[in-house]
Amino acid sequence: MGSGELELNLWAVAAILLVGLATFSLGFRSSRQASTTQDFLVARRTVRSRRNAAAVSGEYLSAASFLGVAGLVFKDGADALWYPIGFTGGYLALMLFVAAPLRRSGAYTLPDFCEARLGSPGLRQLSTAFVVFIGILYLVPQFQGAGLTVHQILPSVPSWVGAALVAVLVIVNVFGGGMRAVTVVQAFQYWLKLFAIAAPTFVLCVIFVGQGGVAGVDRAVGLSEPLPPRFPADATVTVETDVQLRTEEGLLLRARGWVDGAPVDSIVYWGKGVHAVEEGTELWFTAGSPTPVVDRAPTDNASWLRPVNGSDDLFTTYSLIIALFLGTMGLPHVLVRFYTNPDGRAARRTTLHVLLLLGLFYIFPVLIGALSRIYVPELLVSGRTDAAVLALPMKIAPNLTGEILGAITAAGAFAAFLSTSSGLVVSVAGVLSTDVLKGRIRDFRFGAALAGSVPLALALVLRPGDISLTVGLSFALAASTFCPVLLLGIWWRKITWVGAVAGMLVGGVLVLVSLVITTVSGYTGNWAPEFLQQPALVTVPVAFLVVVVTSKATQGRIPPDTNRIRMRMHAPDRLGFIRDRDIARFGTAEERTRLANGRHRR
Structure with missing residues (x-):
């Protein structure tokens, strides 16, 4: 290890420690204001739209966004561009069809919405199970990404150290203040992540243009050449x-x-x-040797620049589009943030701001992915393309500039793990505390400890894969379970709880079977068909069809208060029909009296 690499490690370690300290400090200060169950669940529903948008964006920009998108663009090229498009575009559907009615429903968790709309405790229990499973499935790659980051910076430190560090920080913050604490933390971490990826990308692009090619090779190696990527140095x-x-x-x-x-x-x-x-x-x-790449990835730059290279790719692409566009509105840690808005109008305004913030962020991982194919092709050999964001700065600028840029990207990656993990742990802990336990503050804290420790154990046992691919299955599961229930529950009067249960079970089981087959295949020779990695093109339409057909066959199960609930979801906010169910269950006597008298606190 050379002195430059040692200095990089020290810079990056210092940056990660600063992020961890800032996260803990903000969470600790905010937690002192959290004293009721409503503070822990929905931050008393008083979060303003702009702060909430930054918090939603900070929570949503996970390891899949900060590391995974650049890694997939690096490896798969044009086909991977659907990830940033889908991650952002999903909020358009959320804004148009779900955000405002969901907030007006008065629910405080996704299972609570299912029960409020369809009046079935059994459906609520099933929803609880899927919320927990989606949360765990999404948390595992966050912890694995944290381990990858620490191991990339300090090769002598095992990966489990980074995963454990993130898990402990997240549990401590959520344990202390719940939603009220993590809202401030996540809003701060969005702006930190934006700076941590935008500033290095800008500097690296300037250096690349200034060099006019790759230093150390007798000729420039550009992405437009129909050749395999080549090593710029030994x-x-x-x-x-x-x-x-x-x-x-x-x-x-x-x-x-x-x-x-x-x-x-x-x-x-x-x-x-x-x-x-x-x-x-x-x-x-x-130097100059062609780079072997992981099987099934584009082997030359011409293929890398060309989208959809076969029938399997076409199926996977359409399946990915459906999963990302519809899965966003079914992610529990995303939806729980809209319960914190004062009313439906603020929820819709929050979503519009999120679209702008996400669109700005995703410009930069795409650029890093393209530069990585030129400067760090060795990651194509090891299959660790998710490390491109962390490895690129020292390859382009192997000096103090590269060390500082590498430290900044490491800090941003660590912030990504912390913010997304915090939102996931809050959503899972809220559901566990209200649907499995008695809904007290100590129940929420126990749920937070459980929601953080179980995914950590799985992250240490399971073999890491492409982070975005793992997260993509989480989107497929959300799109195949909660999306049909949400859309039809909000916009179709004739949905029944029997249809909702049938659709969730069929869609969820199909995705889980695909997940199990893909996981087993990864350990036994990668024999599974590639389309099983992203099955949403089949599972989502099947789930919708099952909900509709089963509901049509069970029209006697339509809840008697359907018209009243639907009027509450679609009536303008100023009419005051919102009834916050967290107040009815956990509020003070004064708040319950005000709710009974029809006065909604804004």
Whole structure:
């Protein structure tokens, strides 16, 4: 390890410590104002739209956004652009169809909305189970990303240290102040993440343009060349998990370990095709050599720039679009933030601001992904493309500038894990405390500890994959379970709780089966069809169809107060029909009296 790398580690460690300290300090100060169950669940529904928009954006921009989008653009090229488009576009559907009616319903959790609209305690219990599962499925890659970040900065520190550090910080903040505490923290962390990705990207682009190409190679290597990416300098790659590498050109390299099922410690020649490399193998490449890439990823720049390279890609692309556009409105940690707005109009205004904030952010990971294909192609060999954001600065500027930029990106990545994990733990803890336990503050705190510790254990046991792909399955599960119930519950009078239960079960089970098959396949040779990684194109229409058909067959189960509930969701705010169910259940005697008299606190 050279002195420059050591300095980078020290800069980055200092930046991460500062982020952790700021997160704890803001959370501690805000937690002193949290004294009631409503503070912990919905921050007393007094969060202004602009602050809430920053908090929503800070919560939503997870490891999949900060690390995963750049990594997927780096590896998959044009096909990966649907991720930032879908992550942002999902809020358009949320703003148009869900945000205001959901807030006017008066619910304080997603299961509470299901019961309020359809009057079924059984449906509420099923919704609770899916909220918990989606939260865990989304939390696991956050903790794994934190471990990746710490390991990238300090290779001698095991990955579990970073995961544990994020989990402890999140549990402490949520434990102390619930929603009231994390709202301030998440709003701060959005602006921190925006700066942490925008400033380095701008500086790196300026350096790239100034250099006119890649330093250390006898000719510039651009993305427009119909060739495989090439190493800009001599590179050593240690393969950390078994991997299948494909090359379109013959190349000489030195290898030590196991390649194609045989031990090797010498110069080897790889012909065109796929080569199996086992965990722990070291590979040495010379400057200008073509880069082998993980199998099923584009092997040359022409394919990388061309979207949809086959029928499987076309299915996956449409499936991804559906999952991201419809899954956003079913994510529990996203929806719970809209319960904190004073009224429906503020909820819709919050969503509009979120669209602007997300659109601004996603410009920068795309640029980093493109630059990474030129400067850090060795990550295509190891399969650790999610580390591109962290590795790129020192490759373009291997000096003090690169060290500082690397520290800034590390701080932003750490903020991403903290903010998203906080929102997920709050949403899961709120559901556990109100639907499984008795709804007291100590129940919320117990739920927070449980919601943080179980995903941490899974993150340490399961093998890391592409962060955005894992999060994409979370979106598919949300789109196949809660999206049909929300849309039809808000806009279709004839939905019944029987139909909602049937649709959630069918859609959820189909996605979970795909998840299990994909996970098992990853440990046993990657034999599963690629479309199972993103099944929303099948599961979402099936879930909608099951809800409609089953509801039509059970019209006798329509709740008797359907018209009253629907009028409350769609009536203008100024008419005062909102009835906050958290006040009815957890409010003070004065608040309950005011609610009974029809006066809604704004």
